Amino acid sequence: MPRKTPRTSPGRREDGATTKAQILEAAGGVFAEKGFDRATGKEIAERAGSNSAAVNYYYGGIEGLYTAVLIEAHRRLLTYDKLVALAEGPGDAVGKLETLIGQIARTIIGPASSSWALRVLSREILSPSPAFPALVQQEILPKKLVVTGIIGEMLGLAHDDPVVTRCALNIIAPFAMLLVGNKQIFTRILPGINSGGLEAQEAMVQHFQRFAIAGLMATATALQSDNH
Structure with missing residues (x-):
């Protein structure tokens, strides 16, 4: 009998989307103040009330996060x-x-x-x-x-x-x-x-x-x- 793939509950999906948006918003503030070169994933995660691993999980790293911020800004x-x-x-x-x-x-x-x-x-x-x-x-x-x-x-x-x-x-x-x-x-x-x-x-x-x-x-x- 094939194994069923667990489904993510609507609540968890919503929490993930919220966390991703919070990281992007926090990153926008940090990048605006310090620029891309001096910003760190740790500081961004702290401002977003998350952990550093979340930056990699949602955006693949600080480079991907900056690209997302730049596109959102435009x-x-x-x-x-x-x-x-x-x-x-x-x-x-x-x-x-x-x-x-x-x-x-x-x-x-x-x-x-x-x-x-x-x-x-x-x-x-x-x-x-x-x-x-x-x-x-x-x-x-x-x-x-x-x-x-x-x-x-x-x-x-x-x-x-x-x-x-x-x-x-x-x-x-x-x-x-x-x-x-x-x-x-x-x-x-x-x-x-x-x-x-x-x-x-x-x-x-x-x-x-x-x-x-x-x-x-x-x-x-x-x-x-x-x-x-």
């Missing part, structure tokens, strides 16, 4: 599913791009700017780790295709046209600078930048939207002139 900035829903939803490309810029800008300059997710991404941009290729393949490239698709629709070009790529760079660059930049340095060099209040933050969001759309419209006009 998802907290912007999920692929929400991005696709926006791109495939109602409205024109201009409105979609405005919405996208607004979502990203509010996350980066709003209260979430102090979260471990954005600080981990900031560290990774400044000093890429061995996990960076996984982030690129799993999160950045799929999302980039959606964004360049929206931009290409506005310009009447393919998503991989060099003009679209340059425009994408112009749109992304300010957010990358805000993500990795020190706010105190920014305010000393550009004292007019003030993200302290909700009204000032919203004014900055609207500026990013206006500036990006105006640049794309100017590019579209130039393309039409070149084709005549």
Whole structure:
């Protein structure tokens, strides 16, 4: 008679998922504070209220854990599913791009700017780790295709046209600078930048939207002139 495989009770599965999530959350905080090179599995496990073996059990080691944290951090900035829903939803490309810029800008300059997710991404941009290729393949490239698709629709070009790529760079660059930049340095060099209040933050969001759309419209006009 074949031996039956023991079944894990729903309660145990739930406990395992909870422990895994707690480890990831604790790791996010440690990696944000110390970076990948100085973080240890022991400290992460202690913060999560678990033991060091749990890091290996759930993530295969600290390298796998850091990769998972990095991917989760990018998802907290912007999920692929929400991005696709926006791109495939109602409205024109201009409105979609405005919405996208607004979502990203509010996350980066709003209260979430102090979260471990954005600080981990900031560290990774400044000093890429061995996990960076996984982030690129799993999160950045799929999302980039959606964004360049929206931009290409506005310009009447393919998503991989060099003009679209340059425009994408112009749109992304300010957010990358805000993500990795020190706010105190920014305010000393550009004292007019003030993200302290909700009204000032919203004014900055609207500026990013206006500036990006105006640049794309100017590019579209130039393309039409070149084709005549």
